[in-house]
Amino acid sequence: MWKMATSKNSHALSLNILAKCSTSKARACAMTLPHAVVDTPVFMPVGTQGTLKGLVPDQLREMGCKIMLGNTYHLGNRPGPELLEKAGGLHNFMKWDRALLTDSGGFQMVSLLKLAEITEEGVKFQSPHDGSEMLLTPERSIEIQNSIGADIIMQLDDVVHSSVSGPRLEEAMHRTIRWLDRCIKAHRRPSEQCLFPIVQGGLNAELRKQCAHELVKRDVGGYAIGGLSGGEEKSEFWRMVKLSTDLLPDCKPRYLMGVGFAVDLVVCVALGCDMFDCVFPTRTARFGCALVKTGQLNLKSKIFAKDFRPIDSECQCSTCKTYNRAYLHTLANSEPAACNIITVHNVAYQLNLMSSMRQSIFEDKFPEFVQQFFTDMFPDGDYPDWTLQALASVNIHLR
Amino acid sequence: MLATSFFGSIKMKFIIEKTLATGGRLGIISQANRQGNVTLETPMCTLFTKGGSAPHLSIDMLRRVAHVPEVAVMSLGALADHHETVAEFGKGLREFTAMSNPVIFTTLHDASAAISPGKNDNSGVAVWGKGGKIKLDTSLFMKIQESFCPDWFQAMSDGDTDVSCGNKRLVKSVDRTLDFLDEIVEAKNKSEVLSKSSLIGVIEGGFSETQRKRSAAETVARPVDGFLIEGFEKGNRDVDLFSLPDFTKILSFTLEHLPTDKPRIMETVWSPLQVIKAFKLGVDVFSSAYPHILTEKGLALVSDYSLPPLSQPAKLELQTANAKNEETNGLYIDLHNSRYSEDFGSILPGCSCYACTNFTRAYIHHLLKTKELLAFVLLTIHNFHQYFEFFQHLRLSLKSDRLNELEDYLSQQLNSGLDR
């Protein structure tokens, strides 16, 4: 069924597969969007409210970032879609001339607002501002995302927690497909914004299969894999990711939503995912945590008080070229500038990780990269079981 | 007391190019740093820092600001706790903080903050960091300076006095500060590391002419390279000192008792107009805590400091017209105000700063409303840019004998603002 892939010109996205790992399912692509050609695998930093933790777009450009995220729930509240239209879209408003992706707002509504209620019509919730009852329908979500103007937009999906199973999960999967059709119909700017459907189905393999089968019947430019960043068992997580990538067509990008820990990124690239996002790298910077190949450094910890090395001596970011850990230790405890400074490094770390994977795919040395990554991250060889199993499923066997 | 250091050293020099009848000076500080290769033009401001970093700005972002002052002021409150680390680091505070300003000036207190009074005694003074009070005596103070290796350092002083202090308190403040200075001079003379650093003596005395005179005379008699005048308020209390009845008189009196061949520094939070007033009395070096304080409140400087060429008509009318559309005091606007929510103009039309050339009032308004860090990054860049630029214009106006014109122009802008 999915072989009825559409002509590339009908979507605001085209994917060019440039190299494939001969062992695993990893691949390196060029994803062409209205505002950028994005190299995949890609990590997309999250700029929730039209800004990324005190960084200016120039800093992201200088680091080679080509695409970032905005959150529809937040942007829909403030500054609001009307203002964003007047500003000429979020790109203009925040002075970011490269690609943007927005989520549907549904996930945030369900996770941030306790009183959200989901009906066939949409997500009903109380306005956090005046307590009035509001309704986010698939049509409204797309309307707002059309105003924001991101290169990639997401369908509204029926999000259930990963611990939910049974009839509610099944209902959510079917509703997600019905809502997809409503989103496709409501989408006013298909030639400028590419709409992604979302594979749902929780941890139920049968439901995920059904969902994926339905989605690939629709004419869309790429696919997201949702519902897998909610703290489920990792042994189930990777199986659901693999099952989804197995069913999705090769010729379109696969976006694994809300996943961005380094280990998860490496495993899921091996499983065939192309795009990732996560607030963790930028959120953790705020608490003084810097990401490195051995894990993370909590710069607030006294052990760094007299450590005069940069966060990572091999990192080329402006933070590592400028500051030593001991000084960042003094700043992390007191000054807001520390958050910007550490965020720069953490974003650079994520981008470097992705570009190293990409490079290794081009050289067809991805399995070697994975081995080195795991050796650095787990020097004692105590690799988590799930990573061993997940990687073995795509023929990478860690030593 | 030795008159000169045992170690030969390059001495900071202050050369006056022009003196106003009121006492203000256009001058040059030469050999301003430890290497003796930096020359500064006065009147000038220093770079205000927090914890040794420009507030809200990484070095990478600070590079996007034009005319960053050569002198970075680093107060001991946030840094004193880390002196052992800096000592072990071994290359001083500038390299430790990675700042590129050629002159590092260590002071006691954060100029933007109030000082909790009553914590000083004969044995030492208290400074305030994130971890709370740090009590310094002169030996710890000098140990810290040796590890920080500043180009200028403020002598330890007991300056938490203000207009309400009686004579007894003021006498004590002057005495203690002089006692500290003697101990510091003695220790400095024995210190090879600090032989190249300039010692800034501190003038106290509150609002008492007698004590100011005594403090000045006694400090002048000691080997200091410049003067810091404090003791008018207990840190930043958001008070316009010029509105206090005797302030102008006492400051002027104090400055008259200082020699003309050394720079005078004040760390007070001052708007451009207040800077002009203090400059006219003879203050040379100012803090840039003022733009930082505006930034923290979401305010952006919008006044115009550039005098038109003499051949052109004054541009005041235009400025007045602008001001009428804005709820402003004529000097700054409050970007929290919802009137800016759909304003896609730059913070200040014509401003060449990084924030104004890239972002709109509407965007910064949104960032303030959503409490995003970038609001403060952009406001810091704009407000610093404007304040630094003001000092350029101040010097230009002096060189062309148009200081009064600049002062009038600024006060007209202030008066043209609607509500405060």
Ligand SMILES: [Zn+2]
């Ligand atoms: Zn780095």
Ligand SMILES: [Zn+2]
């Ligand atoms: Zn500006």
